[in-house]
Amino acid sequence: MPSAFKKALNSGKFIVTCEVAPAKGTNLEKMTHHIELIKDKVDAMNVTDHQSSVMRFPSLGGALLVKELGGEPILQMTCRDRNRLALQADLLFASSRGINNVLCLTGDSVMLGDHKEAKGVFDLDSSQLVAAIKKLEKGKDMAGNELDGGVSFCAGAIVTPEAKPLEPQLIKFEKKIEAGAEFIQTQAVYDLDNFKKFMDYARQFPVKILAGIILLTSAPMARFMNKNVAGVFVPQDLIDEMAAAPKGGALNKGIEIAGRMIRKIKEENICDGVHIMAIGKEEKVIDIMAEAGLL
Amino acid sequence: MIRSITQQKPMEEIESLIDGINRVFIIGCGTCVTLTQTGGTMQVEAMKKSLSEKGKVVTGTTVVPVACDNLTADILREFEAQLKQADGLLIMTCAFGVQTIARQINKITVPALNTLFIGKETGAGEYNEVCTQCGTCVIGETGGICPVTACHKGLVNGPCGGTNNGKCEIDSNKDCAWTMIYNRLKELGRLDIMRIYKKPRNHLGEPSPGKFQIPA
Numbered sequence: 110m111p112s113a114f115k116k117a118l119n120s121g122k123f124i125v126t127c128e129v130a131p132a133k134g135t136n137l138e139k140m141t142h143h144i145e146l147i148k149d150k151v152d153a154m155n156v157t158d159h160q161s162s163v164m165r166f167p168s169l170g171g172a173l174l175v176k177e178l179g180g181e182p183i184l185q186m187t188c189r190d191r192n193r194l195a196l197q198a199d200l201l202f203a204s205s206r207g208i209n210n211v212l213c214l215t216g217d218s219v220m221l222g223d224h225k226e227a228k229g230v231f232d233l234d235s236s237q238l239v240a241a242i243k244k245l246e247k248g249k250d251m252a253g254n255e256l257d258g259g260v261s262f263c264a265g266a267i268v269t270p271e272a273k274p275l276e277p278q279l280i281k282f283e284k285k286i287e288a289g290a291e292f293i294q295t296q297a298v299y300d301l302d303n304f305k306k307f308m309d310y311a312r313q314f315p316v317k318i319l320a321g322i323i324l325l326t327s328a329p330m331a332r333f334m335n336k337n338v339a340g341v342f343v344p345q346d347l348i349d350e351m352a353a354a355p356k357g358g359a360l361n362k363g364i365e366i367a368g369r370m371i372r373k374i375k376e377e378n379i380c381d382g383v384h385i386m387a388i389g390k391e392e393k394v395i396d397i398m399a400e401a402g403l404l
Numbered sequence: 405m406i407r408s409i410t411q412q413k414p415m416e417e418i419e420s421l422i423d424g425i426n427r428v429f430i431i432g433c434g435t436c437v438t439l440t441q442t443g444g445t446m447q448v449e450a451m452k453k454s455l456s457e458k459g460k461v462v463t464g465t466t467v468v469p470v471a472c473d474n475l476t477a478d479i480l481r482e483f484e485a486q487l488k489q490a491d492g493l494l495i496m497t498c499a500f501g502v503q504t505i506a507r508q509i510n511k512i513t514v515p516a517l518n519t520l521f522i523g524k525e526t527g528a529g530e531y532n533e534v535c536t537q538c539g540t541c542v543i544g545e546t547g548g549i550c551p552v553t554a555c556h557k558g559l560v561n562g563p564c565g566g567t568n569n570g571k572c573e574i575d576s577n578k579d580c581a582w583t584m585i586y587n588r589l590k591e592l593g594r595l596d597i598m599r600i601y602k603k604p605r606n607h608l609g610e611p612s613p614g615k616f617q618i619p620a
Contacts, residue, residue, distance in 0.1 A: 193604060214565075215557060215559065215564040215565070216557075216564075217566060217573065218556055218557065218566065218573055218574045220574045221573065221574070229556075229557060231557040231558055231559065232604065232605075232607070233604050234557070234559045234560065234561050234564075235564075236561045236562075236601065237561065237603070237604045240601070241604075251604070267565060269565045272563075272565070272567060273568070273569050273570075274570065274583060274586065276586065276590075276595075277562055277563050277567070277582050277583060277585075277586040277598070278562070278563060278565075278567070280562050280586075280595070280598050280599055281561060281562030281563060283599065284561050284562065284599070284601050287601060288601065296565060339565065339566045339567060339568035339573055340565055340566075340567075340568070
């Protein structure tokens with residue numbers, strides 16, 4: 110049976126997903142609060158997998174929590190920490206607990222996180238993980254052995270429309286779709302004219318595309334991302350707009366900008382939906398959606 | 405020519421490794437570590453000076469021509485008396501040299517260097533890792549550039565999202581392997597090869613520890 114998210118994707122409606130970040134530890138109060146606040150407003154909630162290679166409560170546990178609280182989880186899985194046995198095993202477990210949406214990622218280097226001396230695995234890459242899911246769905250594991258009890262997933266992947274150079278990124282994007290990705294959540298986009306050009310190209314593929322929206326919280330944060338986050342480019346006019354916000358008003362300005370972008374994406378039918386990443390300010394997803402006229 | 409690329413361990417670690425070894429014989433090598441300036445005559449002399457200042461007795465030093473060669477034992481025979489006086493050997497060669505010497509000389513051996521990779525000299529004083537001897541060579545599909553080695557994550561289907569203006573997410577001094585492969589294949593008019601989906605890698609090239617015997 111298709112997942113609720115898959116049904117939403119295929120319904121033709123404007124899709125909204127957001128991100129919940131698992132706790133550093135076992136205190137799940139904050140995460141629970143975010144999930145309860147947002148779960149009925151969005152089509153699905155991504156649960157990040159040791160985001161930025163920082164060890165946390167697992168994405169599988171977080172996805173389970175979303176499910177238990179009545180939300181629709183998208184399990185983020187990176188190839189950084191698990192080989193193909195562990196990835197497949199976790200997919201079987203996810204399926205057994207009704208977690209049927211998976212976002213396949215290669216994963217950041219462990220060197221970027223808080224366990225720098227750990228071994229990065231990368232037995233598979235993101236496109237191979239999508240292919241592995243499709244194989245499991247056919248009732249076989251990656252080694253070709255029969256499964257006793259099958260799985261059904263809605264598999265997704267990511268793309269970075271602002272990557273430089275772009276073409277190698279697009280070749281990989283096409284491989285992910287060829288492997289069976291049904292939805293794509295993009296890295297943050299800020300320059301919508303540029304994003305439209307990407308969509309002119311991407312429209313030819315049978316895949317739903319959700320534009321990544323990262324909430325800007327201050328002008329320095331925007332400059333930091335431009336300098337340090339690969340594939341993220343905040344145009345100068347947005348940085349100026351953030352910088353011009355009154356003292357203490359930067360966050361509200363960021364919410365306004367995010368809302369404005371989402372509204373434009375929806376009104377101009379630029380892509381199929383948005384994926385809101387309000388990193389560290391998860392409760393603001395509601396405000397962003399209100400600003401976008403989605404509530 | 406391929407070279408064993410090394411880096412000296414932090415002095416604190418070396419001191420900790422030779423704790424209790426009061427009389428030390430130091431061995432360098434005239435090949436790779438001389439080129440990389442990590443275990444040549446100058447570095448061996450500097451180590452001797454440093455350890456002497458810390459109260460160690462350096463019974464002798466030498467820089468053998470090729471430490472990983474089996475002839476090393478014969479060459480070291482010349483230093484028999486000094487080696488005998490030593491409680492242990494501090495070896496300023498790559499791990500191939502350390503292991504060759506450890507097998508040949510009946511003394512505790514302590515490496516002073518970390519062996520980083522087997523590299524190729526790509527410019528004056530610059531070495532790059534180009535092959536990790538994985539046993540299942542894929543460079544026929546990547547324009548002769550090895551993504552298993554040159555990509556930090558060993559990815560075979562294209563770049564990750566961390567690729568940044570042709571550089572790697574872990575270090576802006578390191579090239580993104582997939583930008584290099586893309587540029588090479590584009591130049592050759594063969595981007596079609598890059599578009600082919602590659603199955604997960606076979607990690608069973610030669611199960612570690614590698615062993616090879618010429619068939620009889």
